[in-house]
Amino acid sequence: xxxxxxxxxxxxxxxxxxxxxxxxxxxxxxxxxxxxxxxxxxxxxxxxxxxxxxxxxxxxxxxxxxxxxxxxxxxxxxxxxxxxxxxxxxxxxxxxxxxxxxxxxxxxxxxxxxxxxxxxxxxxxxxxxxxxxxxxxxxxxxxxxxxxxxxxxxxxxxxxxxxxxxxxxxxxxxxxxxxxxxxxxxxxxxxxxxxxxxxxxxxxxxxxxxxxxxxxxxxxxxxxxxxxxxxxxxxxxxxxxxxxxxxxxxxxxxxxxxxxxxxxxxxxxxxxxxxxxxxxxxxxxxxxxxxxxxxxxxxxxxxxxxxxxxxxxxxxxxxxxxxxxxxxxxxxxxxxxxxxxxxxxxxxxxxxxxxxxxxxxxxxxxx
Amino acid sequence: xxxxxxxxxxxxxxxxxxxxxxxxxxxxxxxxxxxxxxxxxxxxxxxxxxxxxxxxxxxxxxxxxxxxxxxxxxxxxxxxxxxxxxxxxxxxxxxxxxxxxxxxxxxxxxxxxxxxxxxxxxxxxxxxxxxxxxxxxxxxxxxxxxxxxxxxxxxxxxxxxxxxxxxxxxxxxxxxxxxxxxxxxxxxxxxxxxxxxxxxxxxxxxxxxxxxxxxxxxxxxxxxxxxxxxxxxxxxxxxxxxxxxxxxxxxxxxxxxxxxxxxxxxxxxxxxxxxxxxxxxxxxxxxxxxxxxxxxxxxxxxxxxxxxxxxxxxxxxxxxxxxxxxx
Numbered sequence: 001x002x003x004x005x006x007x008x009x010x011x012x013x014x015x016x017x018x019x020x021x022x023x024x025x026x027x028x029x030x031x032x033x034x035x036x037x038x039x040x041x042x043x044x045x046x047x048x049x050x051x052x053x054x055x056x057x058x059x060x061x062x063x064x065x066x067x068x069x070x071x072x073x074x075x076x077x078x079x080x081x082x083x084x085x086x087x088x089x090x091x092x093x094x095x096x097x098x099x100x101x102x103x104x105x106x107x108x109x110x111x112x113x114x115x116x117x118x119x120x121x122x123x124x125x126x127x128x129x130x131x132x133x134x135x136x137x138x139x140x141x142x143x144x145x146x147x148x149x150x151x152x153x154x155x156x157x158x159x160x161x162x163x164x165x166x167x168x169x170x171x172x173x174x175x176x177x178x179x180x181x182x183x184x185x186x187x188x189x190x191x192x193x194x195x196x197x198x199x200x201x202x203x204x205x206x207x208x209x210x211x212x213x214x215x216x217x218x219x220x221x222x223x224x225x226x227x228x229x230x231x232x233x234x235x236x237x238x239x240x241x242x243x244x245x246x247x248x249x250x251x252x253x254x255x256x257x258x259x260x261x262x263x264x265x266x267x268x269x270x271x272x273x274x275x276x277x278x279x280x281x282x283x284x285x286x287x288x289x290x291x292x293x294x295x296x297x298x299x300x301x302x303x304x305x306x307x308x309x310x311x312x313x314x315x316x317x318x319x320x321x322x323x324x325x326x327x328x329x330x331x332x333x334x335x336x337x338x339x340x341x342x343x344x345x346x347x348x349x350x351x352x353x354x355x356x357x358x359x360x361x362x363x364x365x366x367x
Numbered sequence: 368x369x370x371x372x373x374x375x376x377x378x379x380x381x382x383x384x385x386x387x388x389x390x391x392x393x394x395x396x397x398x399x400x401x402x403x404x405x406x407x408x409x410x411x412x413x414x415x416x417x418x419x420x421x422x423x424x425x426x427x428x429x430x431x432x433x434x435x436x437x438x439x440x441x442x443x444x445x446x447x448x449x450x451x452x453x454x455x456x457x458x459x460x461x462x463x464x465x466x467x468x469x470x471x472x473x474x475x476x477x478x479x480x481x482x483x484x485x486x487x488x489x490x491x492x493x494x495x496x497x498x499x500x501x502x503x504x505x506x507x508x509x510x511x512x513x514x515x516x517x518x519x520x521x522x523x524x525x526x527x528x529x530x531x532x533x534x535x536x537x538x539x540x541x542x543x544x545x546x547x548x549x550x551x552x553x554x555x556x557x558x559x560x561x562x563x564x565x566x567x568x569x570x571x572x573x574x575x576x577x578x579x580x581x582x583x584x585x586x587x588x589x590x591x592x593x594x595x596x597x598x599x600x601x602x603x604x605x606x607x608x609x610x611x612x613x614x615x616x617x618x619x620x621x622x623x624x625x626x627x628x629x630x631x632x633x634x635x636x637x638x639x640x641x642x643x644x645x646x647x648x649x650x651x652x653x654x655x656x657x658x659x660x661x662x663x664x665x666x667x668x669x670x671x672x673x674x675x676x677x678x679x680x681x682x683x684x685x686x687x688x689x690x691x692x693x694x
Contacts (some may be wrong), residue, residue, distance in 0.1 A: 019458040037458040059425075059462065063455060079427065079455070107452055108427045125430060148432055148448065166434050166447055190434060190447060209436070231487050254487075324458065340458065 007293075007305055007314045008335075012346040016040045017057040020338025021078075023327040030091050032327075032336055033074055034344050035062035041076055041084075042344075048092035055084075063109040069116050073133055077108035083122055083131060093224065100140075103129065110151060114158040117173065121161050123149035128163045130174055143172045143182055153194035153203070161217065162203055164191025169205055171218055185221055187213060194294040195236040198248045206233030212251055212260075214270070224267050226260075231255035237285040241292050243309065245269070248308075250294050252282035257296045259310050273310050284325050288332040291351070295335055297323035303337055315349065376575060381493040382466045382478050382646070383569055386519040387501030388510050389472035392529040396501060396561035396568075399467055401426070405565045412452055412526075412551035414471045425463055426451060431471060433478055436485070441475075441628045442653035445482040448591045455610040457492050465569055466493065471513050476500075477631070480651050495525040497571035498614040500553075501561065504542055505533040511545075517599035520546055521631040521676045523553045524573035532559035533621070549599050552634050554672050568576060574649070602682045604689050606671040611694040618688050619648075619655060624678070627653035635673040638663075639694030 018038030025032050034042040038057035043050065055062075055073075062078035067088075074086040076094060084101045086095035097265025105125035112121050118133030128143040147165035154161055164172045169191055173184040189209035195202050205213040205223075212233050213223040231254030239248040245262035257275040280300035287294050299322035305314045320338035328335055337345045387393045400409055410425040430446040435444035456466075469478055476498055482558065483495045501521035503510075510516045520526065526546060531539060543555070554571070556563050574639065615637065623630060630652060637646040648657030663669050675685060 018462075021458060036454075059456060059459070061459065106430060107455060109451070109455055147450065150451070166432070189436065208434075339477065 006352070007349050008316060008346060008347045009350060013345050014022070014042070014051075016042060016342040016344065018059075018342050019340045020324050020342060020344055021061060021063050022065055022325045023336045023338050023344065024066045024117060024326055025245065025329050026071050026088075027069055027330060029329045029331050029334075031074075032065060032086070032329075032346075033065050033067070033076075034336075034338060035065045035076060035078075036359060037061045039078060043074070043086075043095055045091055050092070050095065054095060054097070055088060061107075061235070063107075064111045066111065066113050066120075067175060068113050068133055069119070072118070073120075075113070075120055075131075077111045077122060079107050081106055081108055083108070083111070083120075085131075097148075098136075101131070105289060110137075110149060112152045113155060113163075115154050115156055116177075117158045119158075121152050121154070121163075123152055123163065125149070125163070128152065128161065128172070139174070141174065143170060143174075145170055148188070150190050150192055151194040151205075153196050155196045155201070155218075156198050160196070162194050162196065164166055164194050164205055166190040166208075167214075169194070169202070169203075171220070183219060185223070187216070190235050192232060193236045195238055195249075197238045197247055198240045199242065202246055203249075204236050204238070204249055206236050206253075207249060208232050210253065212236075214249075216265075224270065226270065226272070229258070230256055231281075235282065235285045237287050237294065239287045239292060239294070239308075240289060241287075250285045250287065250296070252285050252296065254297065255280055255282060255300070255302075256298065257282055257285065257294075257306075259306075261295070275304070275306055275310050275312070277304055277312055277315075280322065286326045286328050286335075288328050288335070288349070289330050290332045293332070293349075294326070295326050295337075297326045297337055299323070299340065303335075316345075318345075319343065372396075372494075374491045375472060376494050376604065379492055380460055380464075380466055380692075381496040381570065382384055382468060382483060382493050383496050383571075384476060385467055385469045385501070386474065386496045386498060386522070387472065387482040387527075387529075388474050388507070388513065388516050388519065389501060390506060391472070391501035392527075392561040393472075393501055396527070396529075396563070397467065397548075399561060400467065400565060400568070403565050403568070407465050408567065409464040409465045409467055409569075411467045411469060412449065412454060412456075413469045414448075414474065415469070427456065431474060441477060441495065443485070444478040445485050446478050449479065449482050450486050450501075453489060453493070459531065460492070464495075475515065476519055476650055480522065481654065482542045484651070484654050495574045495575040497520050499527065499568055499571075501527045501529050502542070502546060502600070503530055504528050504539055505530045511597070514598075517549060517597060518631065520549045521599050521601075523550055525568060525571060526550065526553040526555050527563055529561050530553065530559060532555050545597070548599060549601060550676055551601050551603055593680045599676070599678050600680055601674060601676040602680055602685055603672070603674045606638075606673075606689070606693060607669075608693045609638045609669075610643075610671055610692050612637075612642075612646065613638050615692040617656075618692050619650070622685075622688065623650065623653045623655060629680075630675065630680040631678070632676045633674065636660075636671065637673070638669045638671045 016036040019034040032044040039060045042055040076084040081295040082100040085098040108110040110123035120131040130139040145165040190206040193206035198279040203215045210229040211227040216222040235252035237250045249260040259273045278298035284297040296304045296307040301318035303316040325338040432448040434447040633650040645660040
């Protein structure tokens with residue numbers, strides 16, 4: 001059997017002053033935004049080949065950023081407790097900052113755009129608030145939880161919004177004309193990561209008490225519970241590759257990654273496969289869109305690229321710094337990563353044309 | 368459960384927990400620390416919004432939130448807000464040297480302390496330096512019955528008797544005695560306007576076993592000076608005969624299993640039979656940590672000193688339990 005081709009043979013990188021907290025691509029893959037623990041926000045426009053620091057180091061962290069699905073807005077939230085928004089005019093046009101919106105709820109670290117819409121969910125203390133990009137204002141209705149909101153996830157159709165806090169997960173349908181009561185399920189601890197599956201309507205929650213909860217369908221009060229993880233379950237990623245049953249789910253806990261696959265529909269149907277390689281905490285997980293390729297980032301200064309069978313295809317090195325964040329370009333052919341000393345990387349993947357996956361958009365602008 | 372972390376203490380960021388009843392002077396002390404030229408870059412997490420009158424990017428508001436980890440037992444409660452906020456803050460840890468947590472006047476210090484030993488992330492990234500409790504000499508007698516006041520005294524490693532300018536020496540002495548009866552092992556400082564030497568507050572190392580003991584020898588002799596009937600009290604034992612480690616461990620683990628919620632803190636410096644090294648141990652509720660320390664020095668008085676601070680302590684039962692551990 002011939003050795004598999006090297007996935008990564010070149011890179012692009014840059015430097016911010018403080019640790020990278022998060023990275024985010026626009027839907028069309030033309031823009032990449034990178035935020036730091038000092039509040040820096042770097043905006044890269046690949047088509048026009050220009051970059052701009054939208055904010056410099058203010059020593060006030062930014063922790064969650066994202067582009068709206070239509071590419072109209074870039075949002076950022078963090079330590080200052082404000083929602084920051086920029087209006088984007090397309091490639092080659094400078095983003096224009098809108099007036100910051102204070103929320104008065106302390107440090108904000110979770111905010112998420114609706115997958116295909118213009119609603120932005122922001123975790124603000126014990127509430128989830130919605131900013132409506134179409135009307136450019138806050139919606140009056142909010143989702144209240146009994147504790148501080150720890151994580152958010154939208155269903156792929158954008159109709160359901162899940163939020164977790166200590167001892168509860170709630171699901172809200174904010175766009176239903178008749179305001180339904182949110183569906184609420186008790187949990188044993190705080191949910192630190194939430195993720196709806198891209199298909200099949202499952203919801204996964206990574207818990208502080210070292211367990212994983214999996215609701216086979218929303219409305220099922222009793223989730224499957226998988227315990228015995230080595231540490232808090234802090235990151236989740238669903239594969240978008242279709243399968244007979246649910247798509248594979250990657251879970252990060254301590255220094256291990258566990259790949260879960262559903263073999264049958266029973267509660268015993270989920271089989272874990274530990275991917276043991278990292279030596280320190282795994283900080284981020286992401287499947288390449290349209291490909292059975294998983295990236296795992298770790299504080300040990302490595303990113304692992306794993307194939308669909310859980311084999312390590314290629315290790316990537318962080319040049320002495322640990323990794324905090326990962327983001328795949330929507331074409332699944334470029335991976336961005338952020339380091340704990342401020343360095344960011346962009347790795348183009350050498351994926352043969354015609355290999356599994358959606359039709360990729362061009363990688364124009366990369367060298 | 369123990370206090371230990373796989374990461375050496377020197378690599379972890381020191382944390383000071385600042386407690387004290389309403390009006391005791393916590394904010395004044397914080398402002399002093401933030402403006403004092405001590406060469407330390409200090410980050411502060413406050414639970415009382417808008418109190419610190421200094422515009423500083425490293426003063427962070429957090430909304431107190433208790434996480435019960437296990438059937439609501441006090442010994443397993445931690446502070447969820449601190450886990451989240453400190454997790455975010457630690458991405459900038461090269462930007463500051465010391466972290467201070469200011470609790471509200473009504474906060475129970477135990478969940479704050481336990482967070483730094485129980486939470487897997489914080490345990491490996493931070494080390495609790497000391498619990499500093501401010502006491503309002505002028506008003507403490509009015510609040511003495513408040514459970515929070517007695518608990519904040521009980522958990523302290525450093526007690527700052529503040530507003531000494533507002534009381535006469537005899538009432539100060541009476542309060543000091545009453546405070547000492549609850550907590551005989553804390554370092555005692557007296558101040559007006561919370562003006563205390565910063566190096567007596569930060570960098571104390573109270574939870575490092577080798578520095579854990581700073582017993583007041585006067586108190587140990589004077590162990591029956593109970594004039595007050597406070598719910599929270601302490602007992603101290605001094606034993607010249609060497610102890611048996613196995614029996615002592617068994618006694619202590621049974622004791623915390625049974626009385627953990629009422630046992631706030633214990634500290635001990637133990638002389639073990641047949642060992643040339645000192646053994647030191649301490650506890651917070653059900654968390655116990657013990658280890659061998661240095662060798663006894665020549666001419667040093669070899670003896671065991673042991674202090675228990677708790678609620679509704681049965682002195683005689685504790686004494687007989689302790690004495691049964693003599694080798």
